[in-house]
Amino acid sequence: MTSNLYRRWLLEMWNGDFDLARDLVTPGFVGHWPGMDVHGPDGLIEALRMGFQPFDDVKVTLDVGPVVDGEHVAARWTFSGTYKGGLPGASAAAGTRVAFSGHDLLRVEGDRFAEYWVISDAQTFNRQLGIG
Known part of the structure; x- marks a missing residue:
């Protein structure tokens, strides 16, 4: 069950079905990114929308896992997309592919x-x- 939950998390939600967060995380969910935390399903949805905004053609793939150990699950993934521009400090041209x-x-x-x-x-x- 946890493996399937993670696959939905990565392969569906992280590939654009952001509202799925309401089904996948608890009301008290806390997400820890380097430099910021987000709280609850709505905080997660907002973080995803903001993070994906500068990119088109986003594809998130599962590389390793998921590995389940009790109440924890871990995995390795790859994000790829086409940069649309607009990130502060970025000098890459719009249309640059990133992965x-x-x-x-x-x-x-x-x-x-x-x-x-x-x-x-x-x-x-x-x-x-x-x-x-």
């Missing part, structure tokens, strides 16, 4: 995710967009 990988760790509570930690390859992402 980077990351790792998820989630805690399950009942039949939903209650907590999320993510780390991604920001160095590769920043290099592709000419940031820093």
Whole structure:
């Protein structure tokens, strides 16, 4: 069950069905990104919309896992898309293709995710967009 929950999380929600967050996370959900936390399904939906806004043709694929251990699930994924422009500090031209990988760790509570930690390859992402 947890493996299927994660597949919906990654392969459906992270591929554009953001409102699915209301079915996949608890009301008290906390998502931990480097530098920010988001709270609840609506906070997650807003973070996804803002994060995806500068990109077209987004595709998120599952590379490794999901690996389930008790109440936790982990996986490795790859994000790819076409940069539309508009990110502060980015010098890449609109139309630049980007791809980077990351790792998820989630805690399950009942039949939903209650907590999320993510780390991604920001160095590769920043290099592709000419940031820093």
